[in-house]
Amino acid sequence: MALCLPLLVCAPACRREAKAPPAPAPKQSIRATLAQVRGAVSVKRAAGDEWQAAVNGTALYDDDKVRTERGGSAELRFPSGTVVAVSEDTLLGIAETQAAPGRPQADVTVLRGTVDATLDRPANQSLTVGTPAATVRAGREIVFQ
Amino acid sequence: MSHALAAALALLASAATTPPASETVVRPGESLGQLAARTLGSEGAGPELLAFNHLDGVPAAGTRLLLPGPERARAVAAIGSARSAVVQAPPGSARTEAEARLAEAESLLARARYAEAAAQADGAWKLLADAREERSHFAVAVEPDGRTRVAVREGVPVRVEAQGRTRAVRAGETLTVIRGEPPGPPQSESSAGPTGEPPVLLSPEPGLKLALEPAPGGLGPVRFAWKPVPEATGYVLDLAGPRKTLSVRSAVPVVTIPGLPGGKYRWTVRAVQSDGTLGPPTSRVVQLVPGRIKLEVKETPWQ
Numbered sequence: 001m002a003l004c005l006p007l008l009v010c011a012p013a014c015r016r017e018a019k020a021p022p023a024p025a026p027k028q029s030i031r032a033t034l035a036q037v038r039g040a041v042s043v044k045r046a047a048g049d050e051w052q053a054a055v056n057g058t059a060l061y062d063d064d065k066v067r068t069e070r071g072g073s074a075e076l077r078f079p080s081g082t083v084v085a086v087s088e089d090t091l092l093g094i095a096e097t098q099a100a101p102g103r104p105q106a107d108v109t110v111l112r113g114t115v116d117a118t119l120d121r122p123a124n125q126s127l128t129v130g131t132p133a134a135t136v137r138a139g140r141e142i143v144f145q
Numbered sequence: 146m147s148h149a150l151a152a153a154l155a156l157l158a159s160a161a162t163t164p165p166a167s168e169t170v171v172r173p174g175e176s177l178g179q180l181a182a183r184t185l186g187s188e189g190a191g192p193e194l195l196a197f198n199h200l201d202g203v204p205a206a207g208t209r210l211l212l213p214g215p216e217r218a219r220a221v222a223a224i225g226s227a228r229s230a231v232v233q234a235p236p237g238s239a240r241t242e243a244e245a246r247l248a249e250a251e252s253l254l255a256r257a258r259y260a261e262a263a264a265q266a267d268g269a270w271k272l273l274a275d276a277r278e279e280r281s282h283f284a285v286a287v288e289p290d291g292r293t294r295v296a297v298r299e300g301v302p303v304r305v306e307a308q309g310r311t312r313a314v315r316a317g318e319t320l321t322v323i324r325g326e327p328p329g330p331p332q333s334e335s336s337a338g339p340t341g342e343p344p345v346l347l348s349p350e351p352g353l354k355l356a357l358e359p360a361p362g363g364l365g366p367v368r369f370a371w372k373p374v375p376e377a378t379g380y381v382l383d384l385a386g387p388r389k390t391l392s393v394r395s396a397v398p399v400v401t402i403p404g405l406p407g408g409k410y411r412w413t414v415r416a417v418q419s420d421g422t423l424g425p426p427t428s429r430v431v432q433l434v435p436g437r438i439k440l441e442v443k444e445t446p447w448q
Contacts, residue, residue, distance in 0.1 A: 036362065038403060073393060081237050087394035114286040116392035120237045122281040122301050132291030134307040134322040138281050 021045060021052035031095045031107070032076040032084075034058040039072030039088070064094045068113070076108065080125045082139075084108060085116040096130075106130030167214070173206040180204075184212050190255075197257035213259065220259040223266035224250050230273045235388050243269040283314075284392065291324035296423075341424035344380065344398070344414040345372040349431040356436030362404030363389075364433050369412055370399040374424065377416035381423060386410040407433050 021043045034041070034054050042051040046063030054074065060066065068074060068090045076084040076094075086092065090113025095105065108115065109130040119125045119139050126139035169184050177191035185194060195201070198210050227247050234240040246269035253262035281300035287293050295305050295314055302313040305320050310327035314320045318331040347370040349355055357364035369382055382400050384391040387408040393400050394417070409432045416424040 070396060085392055087392070088396070089394075110285055110287045112287055112289060114284060114394055116284045117282070118390060119281040119300070120235070121239055124238070129285050131285060131287045131293040131322075133287075133293040133324040133326075134295070134305050134328060136283070136285055136293075136295055136303055136305050138283060138301075138303040 021048075021054065021058060028061045030059045030079070031062060031064075032060045032078045034060065034066070034074050035077050036073070036075040036085075038074065040069035041072045041074045041086075042067050042069075060094045062095045062097050065091065066094065067091050078107065078127070081120055082107075082125050082127050083118045084127070084129075085118075087114040087116070089113050090115065106135060167212045169210050169212055171204050171206050171208045171210065175206065177203050180210075184210075185217075193255050193257050196255070213257065216259040216263075217254075217257075220250075220254055220263040220266065223263040223270070224254060227266040227269040230270050233387065234273045239272055243272045246272065282390070293322045293324075295320045295322075341377075341416060341418050342374050343425040343427040344374050344416055346412075346414060346427050346429050347371050349429070351429050354432045354434055356434050359435065360404035362402075363406035364435055365404035366401050367405055367431075367433065368399065368401045369414070371414050371427070373398045374416035376419055377424070378419055379417040381415045381417060383413040383415075383426075384410050385413075405433055407435060409433075 034043070035056050037054055037056050037058075041054040043054045043058055043060070044051050044065040044067070046061065051067060054066065060076065066074070066076070066086065068086055068088050070088050072088050074086045076086060078084070091111045092113070092115065093109040093111065095107055096109050097105065106128040108127070111132065115129065117127055117129065117138060119127060122139040124140065126137070129136040129138075169180075171180060175183075177195070178188040181190040181194050182188045194210065194212075195204075197213050198204075204210060224247065227243065227250065231240060231243050231247055234243065246265050250262045250265035250269065253259075253265060281297075281303070283295060283297040283300075283303050285293065285295055295303065296319040297303055297314045297316050299316050302315045305312050305314055305322060305328050307322045308325070308327040312320060312328040312331060314331045318333055320328055320331040322328045348368065355364075355367065357367065360366060371380070374380075379394055379396050380398060380400075382391075382393045382395060384393075384402070384405070386405065388406045391402070391405075393402075409430060411428055411430050413426045413428040415426045418424050
């Protein structure tokens with residue numbers, strides 16, 4: 001108990017000292033980057049169990065999770081230029097490598113909440129959003145081998 | 146070869162391939178910049194004038210030079226349109242490519258290759274025009290039970306797949322998919338006619354020019370507020386500006402954005418109703434400018 005107390009006291013202060021969550025092994029390629037982070041936004045790495053406060057510029061990799069709390073919001077910026085605005089109270093996964101059976105892999109899997117996607121040049125960009133009920137595809141047609 | 150002879154040959158060559166053009170004679174003591182300003186309206190167009198007349202050096206006084214005709218005017222107009230489109234375009238791959246084409250068009254103009262310059266400039270303009278037309282903007286909302294609502298706001302249709310069936314959802318349409326069921330036909334937002342009350346917007350006031358401090362992301366903070374809508378479970382604020390569009394969901398009738406690029410924005414608010422659908426919108430325009438004071442457009446009794 002004596003050991004736990006300082007940790008509990010430290011928790012809010014530590015949360016304010018927002019540092020980018022540690023990135024996974026450098027072999028993975030960046031799937032998206034967080035921007036316009038406002039309010040409570042956190043990231044859970046694929047290999048981790050802890051949610052950590054997100055900051056602008058946080059790189060996101062396969063199977064990472066992003067969560068916004070009430071009043072929190074952020075943007076996912078993909079290398080293709082596609083921008084996905086994440087509203088408050090949203091939970092999503094990045095490019096989950098183990099998609100649901102019979103479902104193609106999605107760039108973003110929204111488990112709860114709302115995202116707002118913009119493709120400036122859909123003839124050259126694509127975005128696949130998975131949800132528990134459906135798969136939404138936008139932009140150029142993709143042929144899966 | 147003397148300049149005069151070169152000019153004469155250029156005259157002959159041009160006469161055979163282009164419609165009659167006007168001419169000019171280089172005045173005593175006239176520099177290339179002065180000559181270009183007098184004939185083409187730009188001091189910097191000297192190299193272009195030389196290229197048009199197939200000359201390598203500054204012509205001597207008394208040299209007769211050909212002046213370009215309507216072909217040049219068309220190229221200059223096309224470059225002007227492309228330049229304006231590039232300035233107004235949001236950052237992105239389309240703008241970068243258009244900038245490269247515009248630079249090539251300007252280079253071709255300087256070499257008096259007017260038809261090619263116009264084609265490059267037209268290409269840059271079309272690139273940005275196509276990008277504007279094609280932009281895709283849609284929202285995906287997932288309820289706690291997995292029910293998914295897709296709303297396409299603009300651009301090309303998106304494809305919604307579930308249980309082996311695919312539906313196309315076009316701009317202005319929405320589609321709700323229940324977990325474990327195939328998607329039904331999309332609904333037209335306009336034909337359905339959103340019910341409920343439109344929000345009453347409070348601030349920023351109509352026509353207001355907001356002078357704001359520099360902030361992360363541009364100028365800010367910008368506070369948008371409206372009256373609560375009875376029985377609304379939340380609100381969607383859409384911001385459409387020259388360089389940025391943004392959609393924010395909020396549980397309360399106020400949203401503060403820390404920073405936005407300067408410019409004119411249309412802000413639209415809709416209430417999220419108890420069945421998850423969006424109510425009718427209310428819009429206003431606000432202009433964000435750098436500065437330290439609020440500029441009220443309306444007259445005020447205060448001196």
